[in-house]
Amino acid sequence: MLTHLTLINFALADHLTIDISSGFNVLTGETGAGKSLLLDALSACLGERTDSQQIRYGADKADITAVFSYIKDSPEQVWLTHKELEDGSGELHLRRVIFSTGRSKAWINGRPTSLAELKELGQILVQLYSQHSQQQLLGQHYPKQWLDRSSGLLDTVQDVKSHYQAWQKAIRQYDDALHAQTTHQQRVQLLELQLEEIEPITAYHYPDIEQAFDRYSHHEAIMQDCNYSLDVLDDSEQNIAQQLASILKRIDTHAGRSDELAAINTALLNAQNEISEAASQLRQFIDHQSFDPERMAELNTQLEIFHRLARKHRVAPEDLKQQYETWQDELTQLNLLEDPETLALHVKQAEREFLTRAEKLDQMRQAAAPQLAKELTHQVKSLALPEAQFEFVFMPFEQPHAEGLSQVQLHFTANKGIPAQPLAKVASGGELSRIALVMQVMNAERTDADLIVFDEIDVGISGGTAEIVGRLLAKLGQHVQVLCITHQAQVAAQSDQHLLVQKQQTDPASSTIFELDEDQRIQELARMTGGIEINNITLEHAKQLRTLKYQQK
Structure with a gap:
């Protein structure tokens, strides 16, 4: 609260x-x-x-x-x-x-x-x-909504709506299948040709091929730079490793005399280890490098195929595999559309499931309506409307609806001996305000909210x-x-x-x-x-x- x-x-x-x-x-x-x-x-x-x-x-x-x-x-x-x-x-x-x-x-x-x-x-x-809430009473759907809320039927109503939507979706899918029958075979053939063309390259990863070809293309420059770097790091007479060792020897002599020098000595030791590890890895890299003209030609051929297909299908080379999966999904969906009769059965099943639930909802509404109308009548009579009478009237829709099978009207009379008629037609402004008040209070008694505000x-x-x-x-x-x-x-x-x-x-x-x-x-x-x-x-x-x-x- x-x-x-x-x-x-x-x-x-x-x-x-x-x-x-x-x-x-x-x-x-x-x-x-x-x-x-x-x-x-x-x-x-x-x-x-x-x-x-x-x-x-x-x-x-x-x-x-x-x-x-x-x-x-x-x-x-x-x-x-x-x-x-x-x-x-x-x-x-x-x-x-x-x-x-x-x-x-x-x-x-x-x-x-x-x-x-x-x-x-x-x-x-x-x-x-x-x-202004009394104006809601005049809305076409309010009596049904009030009946549903007051009778605890909101979950059932939502379930009926969900099954109605599923039924309508099945109808749309069936209609789409019938429409697509005239053109989808041509699309299937095109997709199958495109998939067949791209399938051979789906086993390759374009960035890896591109990187490998680039490395072969620059093999000589890579080896020259790596050999020079290794020589400066570890192989020449005045290499960095030897010079760093000499520096370490001098600094280590005085490390115990200063915290700052001790920290510098530690940093130099770490640098020496890093340089030693880098030189070792660089030597291994050089030892394992070899130039293979046949492999380079193979990579070049693969790149040419990627670029040719990318230009043809207007996508980036690295996106060809994603395009292949998209076409595969589309082909799968089109193949499902080959049998409209299966979808027709699905429509019938969805319709039966909706109607079963809608009929149950209609029965629950009609069972709850008399007692709710009686309770509303009792409450309103105390508000200077001693002859008030209410009743819910159910009128079947011409076609099944997401709201159920029947339209619900709230009928009212304030005078003895006069039949109840639709509330919006016969209630005066003063009567509407009192009826709205009672309906709101009855609704509020069933709310989950902690605070009810009446303005x-x-x-x-x-x-x-x-x-x-x-x-x-x-x-x-x-x-x-x-x-x-x-x-x-x-x-x-x-x-x-x-x-x-x-x-x-x-x-x-x-x-x-x-x-x-x-x-x-x-x-x-x-x-x-x-x-x-x-x-x-x-x-x-x-x-x-x-x-x-x-x-x-």
Whole structure:
């Protein structure tokens, strides 16, 4: 879960440190106070896009750090271990620095990381729902996706998609084979001729041949230089070996009198050994050298073949063997295409495997749908929709689809005696916001994320409905950490921790976030319900809201 958030020169925050509790947390404040400050900072730490406008006026960079705690074998620990970032502390530190130039840097547990990695980890840690999430309900695929997630069918769905893709790939291969039948024989013949032509030289390594021919071409010069070098090193009357031995004899006499001379003496001894070894190897090299005109002619012929074939096939001589292997692979693939009937059988097999899994998925969806619709109906009825009814409707696709065999629609009615119709057609804006809220809470109960963030999703509700929403979120907070930005006192009253955002007219202006104690919570709830004028009536109402929280426990 999220435990700490530190903001330095981020937006309206100068230097702000926030401790976040477990359970249900709310964030409130006047309009314009900067309630989005916390979420924007958290989003930055989770790899979302940033820009220089988020840097506090007058600063050259913004620095945000988020600290999460996690338990053993949790998804985030598995991810960290896989990336070799797990340090055994049970804490996860995410840091993002935004520069005035527009660029940014990121770290995970102190190690520099990419934004892609940060975002991947962020999707594991946090699930965000905004006030615009209700629009998802109107999407064609959302009911099916919600059904799959809520019913634990995501792995089955992915398996069906994989087998659908395998089936489609088999179809493409079969079609390619039919198309290639008219031209591939000519290509096969050409490849076989090219392979036959190059095969004799594949036993040779071109760089070795080139080096050997170069050595024969310069044999006389090599021998002259080697003999001269050996003579200077070891054979002449004033050779280097003798002169070095004389120097060593003189230095060794005084080596015990100076550490510096002792080190020089050691270096000279090493040099003497190296020169002796080099002279020995040079003598062996000279003894083993002989010029073979026939071998040189053979090498020359081989080089001519390499260069001729390289020019013909427009590749470098040293790349001819790689070209041979490429053509061999292509010929193998073309030979596989000689029997389209085999590929046709493969298409049938892939289709059967897909249909078997798709039919099973369809059955699992239809089995899970009634209970899920019943649960959704029960939850929504408490939000001032007493006659609400939901049902999932399955309509077979004309053709099998990667998503399965049926399109799934969520039908809804808010009025007794009126048949349910597609949600997007009959639900009002207020009904959609309440339905979206319940669906998000139901989804969140099944998430693996440690933190669920609700950004003003209670817009459009009030009174008793808002109180029930608060209870839903409080109940959710018993299973997972919840952070909710809200304008509803009935929602805020149900929280375990209440954070308040306040703008201070410093120069430049700044925002601060701090935790409220019980008395401060009453004052803030009174402000939320009664506006600027806080009197005994609004204070008493605020106390009653808090009393309801404790009664729920």
